[in-house]
Amino acid sequence: MRHSQTAEARPYHHGDLRRALIDAARRVLEAEGPSALSLRAVAREAGVSPAAPYHHFKDKGELMDAVAHEGWDLLDAALAAAKAAASSSQAAMNELGVAYVCFARQNPALYRVMYDTARDREDLPDKMRGDEEGAYCKVRDTLVEAGANPADTLDIELATTAAWCSAHGLAEMAGFTQFDHLKVACGGEIAFFRAIFQHMGLVPKHRAD
Amino acid sequence: MRHSQTAEARPYHHGDLRRALIDAARRVLEAEGPSALSLRAVAREAGVSPAAPYHHFKDKGELMDAVAHEGWDLLDAALAAAKAAASSSQAAMNELGVAYVCFARQNPALYRVMYDTARDREDLPDKMRGDEEGAYCKVRDTLVEAGANPADTLDIELATTAAWCSAHGLAEMAGFTQFDHLKVACGGEIAFFRAIFQHMGLVPKHRAD
DNA sequence: GTCCGATGTGGACGATGTTTAGATAGCACT
DNA sequence: AGTGCTATCTAAACATCGTCCACATCGGAC
Incomplete structure (x- = not known):
């Protein structure tokens, strides 16, 4: 008060x-x-x-929530920077994906806390799904700029969700040693990420590259 | 007692x-x-x-490994059943993806143990990546049957990895309540999965034609 | 039947999450 | 000043956890 x-x-x-x-x-x-x-x-x-x-915290979980909250802020900032740096709206989706996975790889423990707490409550944090700002909306806007039909809202939401899921899946798998030889074959970890995103249907319809 | x-x-x-x-x-x-x-x-x-x-077990981790091992067996069986039931090789990839996510949704705790232990050791279990059998190879074979060029081994491996990552990402996100309205809009959870997979590039793009 | 090794038990240790009672310190009001 | 009030912090305790120890017990080889 x-x-x-x-x-x-x-x-x-x-x-x-x-x-x-x-x-x-x-x-x-x-x-x-x-x-x-x-x-x-x-x-x-x-x-x-x-x-x-x-x-200051009801229990350990609430402390973890606070840590995770900071993590989502950092991730959001990383995505914003990647979007700003993208040379074209066609390239922006792939840049977002690469930035997402790079964040997870550079902060593996934090990324794990973020999703562990989210899954415990079966909810992504509000800040991610905001209609006006937040990472989810950044991806959605980028999709529209890349050529998706903004009038088909269901399709846009599905495409945004698909992109997010794909990036998260890669982020979680990227640390497995099974893929080391692929990273080498692609010429580095980031090149590997780009190659994988090439296979995921991130960009609507027409190929970006 | x-x-x-x-x-x-x-x-x-x-x-x-x-x-x-x-x-x-x-x-x-x-x-x-x-x-x-x-x-x-x-x-x-x-x-x-x-x-x-x-x-019988060196420590708790080894018990968890044994539980996870059974989980991978079950997942492998679920994928095999889905592949066998697929009406066409074109449809098989999507059926595999749906079966994968359904398994994760029906055994959420087990699925979590499987990936928690895998990430702890930074390794997927050997049985998943075998060249002759295992879930990884099932996906790879299905991709080839669906039209991917089997001679381009790097491309095949990347496509398989991309598909696996996409399915895993969706499996982990599928429980979040944020997507409830999408499930309703799609007409059920499985329809939602299919719609998402539609946006992911699971089926190989026929670059040659 | 006897012995031995594999398999069980109970008790102990340190670490963890959490709660309680009490100590301490800053603020508001005379 | 002093007197409370309340937020903050400590110390101690509790139940549970993973793990290890000494010991009990069973099953099979001899």
């Missing part, structure tokens, strides 16, 4: 423990991997007692 | 505890979900002490 404009985050003793805990979680995630991401380890990393986080 | 469904008083030395533990794990998985799948819970379900499994 009192200070609603500064949001709920303004701890007294620590400065901003909520913020510190999320950062500590990110640090643990980077250093030790998802399996080491325990509430106690995060509290330890932040230098507080194991019970302290409970004044 | 009757535990779940063990027929009657079991001999103090179990007949085949390894088998019983895997079955118990499957039962726990179905009933309580992946988060409840603890070693102790499995031992409890099988009616043995928490230490008993260690005479």
